[in-house]
Amino acid sequence: MKEKIRCRAQSLGFDDCRFTTSAPPETGEHFLSWLGNSFHGEMEWIARERSIELRLDPEKILPGAKTIICLAKSYYEGEALEDSIESCVARYARIPDYHKTLKPTLEQLTEYVNSLTSPAANSLSFLDTGAILERDLSQRAGIGFIGKHNNLISKKLGNWFFLAEILTTLEIEADLPERNLCGSCQKCLDACPTGALTAPWVLDSRKCLSYLTIENKRDIPKEYHSAVGTKFFGCDRCLEACPWNKVAPPRNALTSHISELPLSTKKLEQMDDASFKKKFASSPLLRAKRDGLLRNLLIAQKNGLNLPIE
Ligand code: B12
Ligand code: SF4
Numbered sequence: 001m002k003e004k005i006r007c008r009a010q011s012l013g014f015d016d017c018r019f020t021t022s023a024p025p026e027t028g029e030h031f032l033s034w035l036g037n038s039f040h041g042e043m044e045w046i047a048r049e050r051s052i053e054l055r056l057d058p059e060k061i062l063p064g065a066k067t068i069i070c071l072a073k074s075y076y077e078g079e080a081l082e083d084s085i086e087s088c089v090a091r092y093a094r095i096p097d098y099h100k101t102l103k104p105t106l107e108q109l110t111e112y113v114n115s116l117t118s119p120a121a122n123s124l125s126f127l128d129t130g131a132i133l134e135r136d137l138s139q140r141a142g143i144g145f146i147g148k149h150n151n152l153i154s155k156k157l158g159n160w161f162f163l164a165e166i167l168t169t170l171e172i173e174a175d176l177p178e179r180n181l182c183g184s185c186q187k188c189l190d191a192c193p194t195g196a197l198t199a200p201w202v203l204d205s206r207k208c209l210s211y212l213t214i215e216n217k218r219d220i221p222k223e224y225h226s227a228v229g230t231k232f233f234g235c236d237r238c239l240e241a242c243p244w245n246k247v248a249p250p251r252n253a254l255t256s257h258i259s260e261l262p263l264s265t266k267k268l269e270q271m272d273d274a275s276f277k278k279k280f281a282s283s284p285l286l287r288a289k290r291d292g293l294l295r296n297l298l299i300a301q302k303n304g305l306n307l308p309i310e
Contacts, residue, residue: 001116002172008112009071012105014164015157015251016072018175020141022065022167025133028056034202041206043215054131061131062124062167067174069113069166070141072152073102074251076160085263086256088305090210090234091160093284094256098162100282102127106164113168123168134163142175148200149188149238153181158248159239181244191241193227209235213296214288225299232300233285233293257283265301268294 002019009017025031032052040046059065075095080086086094095101106125114120126132135152139145143163144154153159155178182200189197196207205211212220213233220228239245262268262279268290271279276290285293297305 001170004116005069005109005113005172009069009109012109013073014071014105014109015074015161016070016143016154018070018138018141018143019172020068020070020137020174020177022058022062022068024057025055025136026140027133027136030201031055031133037204039202039204039206041211041216042218043205043211051131055133058132058137058167062122062169064122064169065167066171067168068137068141069109069168069172070138070143071106071109071164071166072138072143072154072157072161073098073164074157074161074248076158076245076248076250077252077254077256078250080256083306084259086258088230088232088300089258089285090231090236091239092162093233094254094258095252096255096257096282097284097286099127099129102162102164106166110166113166113170117170121168121170123166123170125164125166127164128162130165132165132167134165137165138163140174140177142178145178145180145182146201147188147242147244148182148186149192149197149242150201150203151239151242153242153244155181155244155247157251158245159242160245160248185243187241187243188238191237193229193237194224197238209237214292217289217292220295220299226303228296228299229303230300230305232296232305233288258285261285263293263297265294265297268297 006017035047054061075092110123110125113123135146138152144152147153151159194207196204198204280286
């Protein structure tokens, strides 16, 4: 059954597929102390009682669950041209929104998993937004190890990949966890321009440019404006610094959609929310909303961003 699922995952375009049990994640205590320190900032959804309860015990999400199928999908598409508009956006956001593009394939795989037994298994799939500690469980399944920058690093993919999971009532033998291979390397911590990585494996979202430019709906505190530089959506500096990326060849052909977006402060100012939603519908940039994107562009522009901004 394991090989069948792996083969189907591969034919659907996933770059890795591994298995773990549905037992609680090992680093629940870390998650609780992260919340206790308010490192989630204003992402209140992650701190709700029910969200915590489910993240600490996947079996509460699906009673009778036995296995978690962990999947990785690379988004590494080679290097963007220096000073191009793509280079000012986090890599994951240069391509159309993975929540939309990966969902149909994840659903196909989930249906396939259910069809393997009679009576059919019961399964639920997750892609970023579910109440599940994706990195933790994926490390236990052996997809990779959690780096000091908090991201999962794979020996074959580097750190440029999305995670997705299928929680299922099927009982499948677990794979071995990956061991941590960071060693004494601290390049990601040194690369962070805001000190958001307050210690290895500890991220204070309130200082993280990914949070400040995407999730945060308020002004970006002045003290971080120069750190934004010209990168107006998300941040990849800690990920770029990881030496494990040297082993990861580009997996996909460049499919950037960024240069087709109306990324002009003037155009954004003239746009109402409905037309913004329409124009940015398939882009991850939608998440920042019109006001957030405009806020970011104005800061980046002050820092020298020289793009089609009229
Ligand atoms: C909230 C969130 C954010 C927040 C908070 C980030 C954070 N570090 O928690 C913000 C907005 C800042 C963010 C940013 C980014 N995110 Co995000 N995010 C999430 C989300 C929705 C939840 C993460 C979470 O639960 N955080 C709480 C913390 C405490 O949990 P954790 O990070 O999983 O940490 C665990 C481990 O670090 C471990 N641990 C802690 N200490 C130690 C110590 C040791 C020794 C060990 C071994 C383990 C260990 O315990 C923790 C708890 O279980 C996940 C999807 C999901 N459902 O999991 C995506 C997710 C983590 N994000 C993702 C991505 C791609 C990003 C960005 C790269 C996007 C960008 N370029 O701008 C950045 C990276 C910033 C960074 N350095 O982490 C991917 C990561 C893929 C990967 N290869 O790891 C995910 C998995 C989404 C996906 N499905 O692909 N994100
Ligand atoms: S994403 Fe940027 S700001 Fe956030 S921890 Fe990494 S380097 Fe620091």
